[in-house]
Amino acid sequence: MLIARLIADPAGLETRVDRSVAAIEAAGMKLAKVQMLDFCDDVLQFALPEGDPSRLRAIIDDVFAPCDLLVSTREIVIPQVFVSDMDSTMIGQECIDELADFAGLKDHVAAITERAMQGELDFESALRERVGLLAELDESTIATCLAERIRPMAGAEQLVRSLNAAGCKTVLVTGGFHHFADPVAEWLGFERVVGNRLAVHGGKLTGGLIGPMVDSAVKKQVLLEEVGAAGEGAVSLATGDGANDIPMLEAADYGFAYHAKPKARSAANGVIECSDLSAILRLMEISPLE
Numbered sequence: 001m002l003i004a005r006l007i008a009d010p011a012g013l014e015t016r017v018d019r020s021v022a023a024i025e026a027a028g029m030k031l032a033k034v035q036m037l038d039f040c041d042d043v044l045q046f047a048l049p050e051g052d053p054s055r056l057r058a059i060i061d062d063v064f065a066p067c068d069l070l071v072s073t074r075e076i077v078i079p080q081v082f083v084s085d086m087d088s089t090m091i092g093q094e095c096i097d098e099l100a101d102f103a104g105l106k107d108h109v110a111a112i113t114e115r116a117m118q119g120e121l122d123f124e125s126a127l128r129e130r131v132g133l134l135a136e137l138d139e140s141t142i143a144t145c146l147a148e149r150i151r152p153m154a155g156a157e158q159l160v161r162s163l164n165a166a167g168c169k170t171v172l173v174t175g176g177f178h179h180f181a182d183p184v185a186e187w188l189g190f191e192r193v194v195g196n197r198l199a200v201h202g203g204k205l206t207g208g209l210i211g212p213m214v215d216s217a218v219k220k221q222v223l224l225e226e227v228g229a230a231g232e233g234a235v236s237l238a239t240g241d242g243a244n245d246i247p248m249l250e251a252a253d254y255g256f257a258y259h260a261k262p263k264a265r266s267a268a269n270g271v272i273e274c275s276d277l278s279a280i281l282r283l284m285e286i287s288p289l290e
Contacts, residue, residue, distance in 0.1 A: 001047075001048075001049065001050070001073065001074060001075065002029075002047075002048040002049075002050060002051045002053055002056060002071070002072075002073055003045065003046070003047055003048075003070075003071070003072045003074075003075070003076055004045070004046040004056055004057070004060055004069065004070070004071045004072075005037070005043055005044065005045045005046075005069070005070050005076065005283045006043070006044055006060060006064055006067045006068060006069040006070075006283075007040075007042050007043055007044075007067060007068040007069075007274065007275060007279055007282060007283065008036075008042055008043070008044040008064070008067070009064075009067075010042070013044075016063050016064060017034060017044070019063050020046070020059055020060060020063045020064070021034065023059045023062070023063065024046070024048070024051075024056065024059055027051075027052075027055050027059065029048055029050075029051035029052065029055070029056065030048060030049060030050070030051070031046065031047075031048055032047045032048055032049055033045075033046075033047045034046055034047075035047075037285065039282075039285040040282045040285075042282075043282055043283060046060075053071050053072075053073055053269065056071060057069070057071045057269075065273075066273040066274055067271075067273065067274060068271065068272045068273060068274050068275050068279045068283065069270065069271050069283075070254060070256070070269065070270040070283045070284070071269050071270070072253070072254065072269065074253065076254070076283075076284055076285070077235055078166050078167070078168065078235075078284070078286055079163070079168050079234075079235045079236055079237040079253065079254065079284075080167070080168055080169065080227075080230040080231075080234040080235055080236070081168065081169050081171070081223065081226045081227050081230050081234060081235070081236040081237065082160070082163050082168050082169065082170045082171065082236070082237045082238070082239075083171045083173055083219070083222055083223045083226060083236065083237075083238045083248060083252070084160075084170075084171070084172055084173070084190075084238065084239045084240065085173065085174060085175075085219070085239060085240035085241060085242070085244075085245045085248075086172055086173075086174035086176055086180070086181055086184060086195075087174065087175075087176050088117075088241045088242070088258075088259075089153065089239055089240055089241050089245075089258050090152065090153055090156045090160075090172065090184065090188060090239075090277075091150055091151060091152055091153055091156070091184055092151050092152070092153050093149060093150055093151070094110065094113050094176075095145070095150065095176045095177065095180040096109060096113060096127075096130050096131070096134075096176065096177075097109055097110040097113055098145050098149040098150065099134060099137070099141065099142065099145050100130070100133065100134065101149075102137065102141045102144070102145060103133070103134060103137050105133055105134075108133070109130050109133060112126050112129060112130055113126075113130065116242070116243070116244070117241070117242030117243055117244065117261050118242075118243060118261050118262075118263065119242075119243030119246075119261070119263045123175060123215050123216060123243075123244050124213050124215055127175060127196070127209075127213070128208075128209070131198065131205075131207060131208065131209060132207040132208070133207070134198075134205045134207060135204075135205060135206060135207025136204050136205065136207075137204065137205045138203060138204055138205075139179075139200050139203050139204060139205060140203070142179045142180070142198075145180075146180060146183060150180065150184065152184070152187060152188060153258075153276065153277055154276035154277065154278075155275075155276030155277035155278035155279070156188050156276075156277050157187065157188045157189065158277070158278050158281070158288055158289060159277045159278055159280055159281060160188045160189045160190060161188075161189045161289050162281055162286055162287065162288045162289045163237075163286070164189055164191070165287075165289055166286055166287070168237070169191060169192070169226055169229075169230060170189065170190045170191050170192070171190060171191065171192040171193075171194065171222060171223075171226055172184065172185045172188075172190040172192070172193045172194070172195075173193075173194040173195070173214065173218070173219050173222045173223075173248070174193075174194070174195040174196075174214065175195070175196060175214055175215060175219075175244055176195055176196065177195055177196050177197065177198050178193065178195045178196070178197050178198075179198055180195075181193050181195040194214055194218070194222050195214055196209055196211075196213065196214050197209060197210040197211055198210070215244065216243075216244045216245070216246065216247045216248070217247065219240075219244070219245060219247065219248040220247035220248045220250075220251050222248075223236055223238060223248050223251050223252060224251060235253045235254075236251070236252045236253050236254070237252060237253070237254045237255075237256070237280075237284075238251070238252035238254070238255045238256065239255075239256045239257075239258050239277070239280070240255075240256075240257065240258065240260070240264060240268075241257065241258050241259060241260040241261060241264055242260070242261050242264055243261060243263050243264060245257075245260075245264055246263060246264055246267040249264065249267050249268045250267050250268075254269065254270055254284070255267070255268040255269055255270060256268060256270035256271065256272055256280055257270070257271050257272070258272045258277065259272065259273060270283070
């Protein structure tokens with residue numbers, strides 16, 4: 001089974017459907033059905049008994065991009081586990097960049113962050129370098145940064161709380177810091193938080209971290225542990241935007257790259273490029289909470 005769903009712009013839709021059907025057939029894949037879903041009148045579904053998911057996605061990208069899309073090799077169902085990145089996914093900011101601004105170092109730190117998220121730098125060394133630049137910053141600055149700078153991404157709370165209501169375990173896992181992730185999780189409704197811990201002494205950041213590093217391998221491990229705990233046949237959903245999220249996105253049944261860096265977009269089987277996070281609910285036919 002091969003299913004592709006996308007949120008379709010009605011302008012010129014019939015022509016684009018015809019182009020995609022012709023391309024699918026020219027690629028040697030048999031198309032079972034094309035239809036608009038009753039659940040959401042703007043979600044278009046292609047159903048194939050079998051085929052190459054990467055080829056199908058390339059065809060849809062060619063005809064419809066940019067669009068919000070999910071390609072699945074299994075029936076699309078409500079997941080039992082949802083694991084998400086935080087910075088630039090569940091919130092609209094990179095916390096360490098905003099915190100660095102209070103030390104007058106935002107441009108320098110943000111440049112390192114961008115290279116790390118593009119997959120150009122080793123995550124752990126890049127994080128330790130950035131944290132080291134924050135040494136001697138007052139711990140109280142974090143609360144100020146949270147209040148003044150950090151805002152949830154559009155659709156984030158609706159996504160998390162709708163998944164909770166559907167019986168899905170929700171986990172926030174971040175290469176960022178518990179100082180930020182704990183309140184963000186409370187705002188949005190996540191049930192569990194996994195993140196790094198900033199070292200503090202005498203009310204000031206030391207420039208170091210406490211405990212083991214949360215990196216891409218840990219993100220994947222958390223997802224797999226939660227799937228195992230959910231029981232045999234549990235289905236997983238993940239969201240992220242950067243290179244550090246790729247193993248988690250690849251391990252999930254439905255891995256959504258949200259307004260993501262190119263490497264993360266290529267690794268995921270779902271992409272959100274045009275809408276907010278609530279688009280995931282529409283693509284997966286999950287009833288949204290108001």
